[in-house]
Amino acid sequence: MRVTIADHPLITHKLTVLRDKNTSSPVFRQLVEELVTLLAYEATREVRTESVEIETPVTATTGLKLSKPKPIIVPVLRAGLGMLEGIIKLLPTAQVGFLGIKRDEETLQPYTYANRLPEDLNGRQVYIIDPMLATGGTLIDSIDYVLERGATDVTAICLIGAPEGVEAVRKHVADRKVSLVLGALDEKLNEVGYIVPGLGDAGDRLYGSVN
Ligand code: URA
DSSP: OEEEEOOOHHHHHHHHHHHOTTOOHHHHHHHHHHHHHHHHHHHTTTOOEEEEEEEOSSOEEEEEEEOSSOOEEEEEETGGGGGHHHHHTTOTTOEEOEEEEEEOTTTOOEEEEEEEOOSOOTTOEEEEEOSEESSSHHHHHHHHHHHHTTOOEEEEEEEEEOHHHHHHHHHHHTTSSEEEEEEEEOSEEOTTSOEESSOSOHHHHHHOOOO
16 A cells, blocks of 8 residues: 655644644644645645547647546545545545444444445546545545445545554555545554544534534
């Protein structure tokens, strides 16, 4: 599995504001959107294209356009939804599917409670978006879900990852074509499965606590 950790001062600056517990929800949402656009630029480096003949006002030339089948973006509910606008800006013609995976707060094990994805993802390039890669359980389930439906090329985009989660995903996907793009690789997970230093609960900070 190829892992890319974005190394850019703008990304680190925006992540620093995002991590600050005093950052308000509206600013947090805005920053998540901006960060995803920056990370998606890196993550789509190998998006499939085909050549196309066009005419500029000056001459005929050959360019590139995204090829079919269109890529599909899969936000993992609920926090992944906060990342959707930022990537749609770069891939406005992409299809969007939804996957609802939640982790049990006691066992930390994920379970799927909703899905709205095409049954057949044969040959599709899939971009999974989820802000926090903690234990890796949710991402592993999401990756398995799309690979089982025929996806051949999967890229996960996360704002922050923990080393434990990255290793779990790496081990699980083995030699399948899966890439991971992170805004930052943090220090560790704490005893209740939060990323340290992290940013707390991404879903709560985007949308408020549901409890
Ligand atoms: N999910 C979050 O939202 N934050 C973490 O630190 C870990 C999982």
